[in-house]
Amino acid sequence: MDLIMKQMPVVVSALNVGFLQTLKLFIVTLIGALPLGLVIAFGSMSHFKPLSWLARLIVWVIRGTPLMIQLLIIYYFPGLVLHNPIWGGGEAGRFLAAAVSFIINYACYFSEIYRGGIQGVPEGQKEAGLVLGMTKHQIFFKITLLQMIKRIVPPMSNEIITLVKDTSLARIIALQEIIWAGQAFMKGSHGISGAIWPLFFTAVYYLIFNGILTVLLGRLEKKLEYFR
């Protein structure tokens, strides 16, 4: 216990650096995937068949393969097959490749949630809009989209919390997020070697951050209660 207390300051500062990477990847993914998901959802719901087939094909491929493989393909494929290592070997390139993989992956999951939300709005709501003389545009933005947002908050919260933990997969392309930082102490880093506890201690970071997210998303859900 004494040893752990002595190592604590060094470990915490290293884990903080790693967690910052985790947080950055989480935020960038959300910023990219939330709108991209909506675009894919529109695509898959389009009455123009080729567009909807294309969107559904993308969703099938991305949801049907492990994110870990997608990370490996997106990071290594350009250099291995096209002989043009577009990402470079540095930390920034690894982050960018990871962000692209996560945005594409999560946009596909989000798109299905959006689709469910949009299609779940009762037909009568649109008819009511038509009766009131609203245009198709007005109906979509003022009636359907608004009610969709309320419906999708619980399933979205679920995905968002999963995303926090999924960021740890990026270590496969050597992005130094918090799990990587914790594992580094097992073989030796910052003058501490053979310490196992920092790896397990990273769970505390995830737990606290997800606790905060749960509270925030719960509040959002409450705010949208008035629709019922």
Place this chain on the structure above:
Amino acid sequence: MKKITALALTSAMVLSLAACGGSSSDTKTSDDSKKASKSDVEYVQDKGTLVVGITDFEPMDYKDDNDEWIGFDADMAKAFAKSLGVDAEFVEIDWDNKVMELDGKTIDCVWNGMTLTDEVTSAMACTSAYCNNAQVVVVPSDKADKYQDKDSLKDLSFAVESGSAGEEAVSGEGYDYTAVSSQSDALMEVAAGTSDAAVIDLLMAGAMVGKGTGYENLTHTVELTTEKYGVGFRKGSDLADKLNEFFKTSYNDGSMKKCAETYGVQDAIIEQK
């Protein structure tokens, strides 16, 4: 109206896909033709950096208090880069992906106490060996007396790093083992009692088990195999020959030995002829 928008969107997507395909095959051909005329040495010199793939591994590559990469390998890599007129850039990689990192040109060499196994030499252009090492058995100190020769190890369960020289050693002896993702994971298995023993590098064992380390209750006993360290480059790279020359001159002028003494590995270095 909506259909027209959809059609426009689709054709835009298809076109952009086609454009992607076109441009990437363009770069491929131009790169291939460049590759034929350009050696790896020129590639690195044009770029101005030698990207060195490493893992945090004392005493070969590790960070000092100023976050600077130091160690026997790191210092030699810096000197080698300087001789080429470029900067050395160190990048931490996942050891399992080292060949992919090299071939994908995200790094230029693997220089991190890499054991020259058949697997490594067949997938990379390797230098001649510059350092000796051994694979040793790590067991809890209180049981160490019982396990001082190979016969006594037969019934133990081992943990080894997947794809490491340690795995080769235990499978060669026919021991029962579990492959884990790193040498430190293997040590954790022994510390947690989920495996009876681990097999890791002697250099690493010296730094990580025993008094004054994180694994005070572990110790190393039998040497299973001895081995040699080398540096790996992309297959067919002319950088390997370049580094062999560099090793020769730095061995002969004593700078290699001096560097090794800084990190306490002087007894392990190999004469470069």
